[in-house]
Amino acid sequence: MLKTLKNIFCKKSNNELFIEYDKLCKRSATLGANYVSYKEHKLTSDKINVVKNIALYLPQFHTIPENDLWWGKNFTEWSNVVKAVPQYLGQHQPQLPVDIGFYDLMEKKTWQQQIDMAKNYGIYGFCYYFYWFNGRRILEKPLDLFLADKSLNMPFCLFWANDSWVRTWHGFSDFEQGNRVLLEQNHNDEDDINVMTYLCENVFKDERYIKIGNKPLFIVYHIDLFKDIKQTVKIWREISLTCGFDGLYLLYVLMPGQENLDAHSIGFDAVMQFPPIACSKEKAGVNILNSNFTGEVYSYNSVVKSEQNRKFKYNNIFRGCFTSWDNEARRPTKGISYIGSSPDDFYDYLKSMNDWAKTHPCDNESIVFINAWNEWAEGAHLEPDREYGYAWLEQVSKVVDYNFLK
Numbered sequence: 001m002l003k004t005l006k007n008i009f010c011k012k013s014n015n016e017l018f019i020e021y022d023k024l025c026k027r028s029a030t031l032g033a034n035y036v037s038y039k040e041h042k043l044t045s046d047k048i049n050v051v052k053n054i055a056l057y058l059p060q061f062h063t064i065p066e067n068d069l070w071w072g073k074n075f076t077e078w079s080n081v082v083k084a085v086p087q088y089l090g091q092h093q094p095q096l097p098v099d100i101g102f103y104d105l106m107e108k109k110t111w112q113q114q115i116d117m118a119k120n121y122g123i124y125g126f127c128y129y130f131y132w133f134n135g136r137r138i139l140e141k142p143l144d145l146f147l148a149d150k151s152l153n154m155p156f157c158l159f160w161a162n163d164s165w166v167r168t169w170h171g172f173s174d175f176e177q178g179n180r181v182l183l184e185q186n187h188n189d190e191d192d193i194n195v196m197t198y199l200c201e202n203v204f205k206d207e208r209y210i211k212i213g214n215k216p217l218f219i220v221y222h223i224d225l226f227k228d229i230k231q232t233v234k235i236w237r238e239i240s241l242t243c244g245f246d247g248l249y250l251l252y253v254l255m256p257g258q259e260n261l262d263a264h265s266i267g268f269d270a271v272m273q274f275p276p277i278a279c280s281k282e283k284a285g286v287n288i289l290n291s292n293f294t295g296e297v298y299s300y301n302s303v304v305k306s307e308q309n310r311k312f313k314y315n316n317i318f319r320g321c322f323t324s325w326d327n328e329a330r331r332p333t334k335g336i337s338y339i340g341s342s343p344d345d346f347y348d349y350l351k352s353m354n355d356w357a358k359t360h361p362c363d364n365e366s367i368v369f370i371n372a373w374n375e376w377a378e379g380a381h382l383e384p385d386r387e388y389g390y391a392w393l394e395q396v397s398k399v400v401d402y403n404f405l406k
Helices: 002-010 015-027 065-071 077-081 108-120 141-148 189-202 229-242 300-308 343-359 391-405
Strands: 052-057 125-130 156-160 181-183 217-220 249-253 270-272 296-299 320-322 336-339 367-371
Touching (some): 052 391, 065 181, 125 141, 189 229, 296 300, 343 367
Parallel strands (some): 052 125, 125 156, 156 217, 217 249, 249 270, 296 336
């Protein structure tokens, strides 16, 4: 990795490039100048519950046969993370974890460390990505481990990532094959029944599952992939009633062009915002290091300002925010990133979204979704890295304190 980057730099005469290369070398051996160490907080549940900050959680950090077949033996998300290199001056790559390190989600100690860390800094719960393809579950083992161990005490809900998996998801150059489908999603009435029956019987009954008025909170990524989403929702709600719930609390993810869609008109309770999706994009100028880079760079600060002033036609929406974003690790030389993010800017962003949640509760619930707990290959993680340490989590604790005192 470093040799490749050095070759890129050595083609240039600009001293800044050598400075950047030196910083990269040091990043893997030392902690960054902005590093914040772990701090113990005593955040009580009455503070954490003023606004429930829920972190999105990726279960990709363990080996599965499918990834071995598609990407190579022992592939996990870490395989992408460690290969990333800066494509422009100031790009924070690679992003490397500290303390918990390159963990394996099949180890209970990893779960316990994550839960203890999240609670210490005021995270209310985790929102796990859920993968179901016509009865075939994938990346399911970490969730099964969690469900089987009641000592792992953390509120949680599920986000159904219901799109097809294609090879370009990781940014590999299969141009001759196009977006070759690895796992195809095919929604139908029978599967609508099967997936909700499975969830109600095996997941939603867990006492740790997040519910609003005895209604399990369930999020659907792409509603446009269903033939008749209103019919699907009707089926789901009927199944939930037969399983002893008072219904479901259903959210769908806000996509571009859906800003004027009323969630109630299609049977949903509310909308979930999933930044940076469906947010403003302002391109940022950068000094390119690699002439082969074809990615896109946007301004993080412009997103924050836009979201702080954003108005919605309907207020039944749970706001979201993201720590930072840079998916260069998944899409080598073609990544999308937001430059200018920092823990201080994230604090302003998160505080604004918490303020909005307090003044615009949905069914008496104030919730903010944070992208993300551990999206390392997308550069969106609360978990500590070598550059900032616990700084992102420290901002969450400050917002939790702010909510309670205000």
